[in-house]
Amino acid sequence: MRLVILGGGESGVGAALLGKNNGYDVFVSDKGKIKKKYKDVLIHNGIEWEEEQHTVSKILNADLVMKSPGIPDKTVLVKDIREKGILVVSEIEFASQFTDALIVGVTGSNGKTTTASLTHHILKQELEVGLAGNIGDSFAKQILEKNYPNYVLEISSFQLDDIVAFKPHIAIITNITPDHLDRYDYQFQNYIASKFRIAENQTQDDYLIYDADDDVIANHLKKHPVQSTLLPFSLTKTIENGAYIDQQNINITIDNNKIIMPTANLALEGKHNVKNAMAASTVAHLLKIRKQTIRESLENFQGVEHRLEHVVKINKVQYINDSKATNVNATYYALESMDSPTVWIVGGQDKGNNYEELFSFVNQKVKAVICLGVDNEKLISTFGNMVDTVVETESMSEAVKIAYKIAEPGDNVLLSPACASFDLFESYEDRGRQFKNAVRNL
Template sequence: MKLVVLGAAESGVGAAILAQKEGYEVFVSDMGSIKPRYKAMLDAHHIAWEEGHHTEANILSADEVVKSPGIPETAPMVAKLIAQGTPILSEIEFAGRYTDARMICITGSNGKTTTTSLIYHIMRKAGIDAGLAGNIGHSLALQVAEAPHSTYVIELSSFQLDNMYKFRANVAVLLNITPDHLDRYDFKMQNYVDAKMRILQNQTADDTFVYWKEDEHVPNELPKYSDPSAKCGFTDEAQPGSAGYAANGTFVVNAPVHFEMPLSQLSLPGRHNLRNSLAAAIACLAAGVSPEVVRQGLSDFPGVEHRLEKAGTVNGIHFVNDSKATNVDACYCALESMTTPVVLILGGKDKGNDYAEIMPFVKQKCRALVYMGADNSKLHANFDATGLPTADTHSMRECMEHAVALAQPGDTVLLSPCCASFDLFKNMEDRGEQFKAWVKQYGEAK
């Protein structure tokens, strides 16, 4: 059997190493450049690779292909593979063939990294042999090949779910579905909804599905599925049949095991983080963690980098790094949590965003707007009519200089871009790191 891997980053290299271990003939191809550490890993395993181009004869002869989630189906080589009927899998799907570990899987348009990290934190606190994989942590395939665990906590994007078919989530968490990545789904919301709902596929009566009952889409979608898993829907406030909620200053979980704790003891602030905490608590309880350990984990979780991360205060101006806010709903949650006037940094690669959702908060909470992207025309069209001061920038340095000039002592400069980062930065992390580095230098200069 010949397996071709398209994309030689964390997931692709892990899939290649696992495939070789399982006896496949393996070839790795990346249209871009491969990082030195991944080249070294492939060379150490004597796996053939190429970069900067695709050799069509080598790729189209594959029995199966593992595709990086970042490569769209419209990419020419992928389109040719689809046309000839070659099976295309995600790394998660491929890795799932070779492990019997318990899978706790988390998806959603927003909050999945925080919730995944929180579940992993609680599982480790419980002494469970857990691995962190998917969009964060190390490649699931590489862990299965070289450092297997009894449980995996996996953050799944819609792109990964698109190419998953037989993989089974023992505990599936679906936090919410709001418009995101619509450019990858023909700008049709239902296509994106269908991708997220794939996390349910293959669940059995022994499994658990955790979801937010007040989501606009999920409750309406559930009747379409004959999924036999136990359903644990949580709500913001007490409702009949709710598996979890907040009431009278108390965090309440009713299923699968009952426990309560004061809201004041939760380490993560904000309404959106209440939902993340409820989802994590229910998922961990479903996985057999004791209520006492769940309570401890919810209380001492340190948070996630690039998600409402405090980057410092200089000259009375607060700086908050929310680079993970790559869609409008995430920015909405960030603005909702702000208690000071805001200089909001927006922009990047637009993914079919509708900015109407955040307009009330922009008018209510923002002192100024700084646009940062290769093309800021859509931001101008949506926000200039508010009459707020704006600045048009194309680099982090330029952006931050304008943001500080527009801010007053006591204000918060909030990087919550609503957009992907690929127009000006390597990725979301690079954008956040540049933001924090600028703040650090600014503070040292003062």
């Protein structure tokens, strides 16, 4: 069997190793440059590879193609592969056939990383469990090297687009808001359907945990019922089977087995993090983790880098790195959780953003907007009349220096871009690290 892998990054190289180990003839092809650390692994394992090109003849003779989630279906090469009738799968689909592990799959527009990390943090206290997918070492590589009996996977819509038989025993959909619409023909419905693929192979013995306060999810479930057992969570409704909030306590009921957890000492702040905690705790309760363990884990969880990360206080000004906010909804949560006047650093590569849902928070909480992008026109026209100060910058160090001048004791300086990072930075991680370095160099 010939396995061709498009993309020589973390997931591609992990799948190449797993494929070789299972007797596939493997070829890795990357249109860009492959990082040295990955090249070394391929060479060391005698796996054929190429970079900065796709040799079509070496790709179209594949029995199976695994493509990186970053490669759109619209590319000519992918169309040609499909036209030849060659199956195209994502890494999670390819890897999952080599494990019998119990899988918890987490998807959603926002909160995926935090919810997956928090779920893993709770489960690992009592179970052997790996964390993979969009996060950490690739799923394929972990199956090859660790072979955990349980996995928590953070899964993007792009990864779900290329599944066939993949089925998590427990699926979580944190929320669905417009994002990545450029990949879905600007049809929100296509993006929603993509997220719901996480449940498409589930049976009634499997579980779907979801936000019952999210109208997009609730309406989709009405029109397109799933086979799985539903365990909703809510901040506003009383839930019979699932999780809800009552007088500052999280109540979780599964098959008449109820546990109650206080929210007063949650390590993570903000309403959205109460929801993430409900989702993670529901998984833990399903998997029979002790209540005491769940509570302690919720109270000592450190959070995720670049997600509302408190960097440092300088002259009584708190600097907060939320570089992972690559869409408007993520920034909504960030601004919602600000409790003092905020200097907001925003901007980057706009994915067709509509900033309207931020207006009330900007009016209430934001004293200055610092635009950090190659093209800031939309931000300036949107927020120019709402705040006294709007400044344009094209480098992180400049943005941070201006924020330092504007902020007064008791204020926050918040990097929450609401946009992709690729106009000025390599990635949202690069953007967040540059922010932290600039702040520490003040």
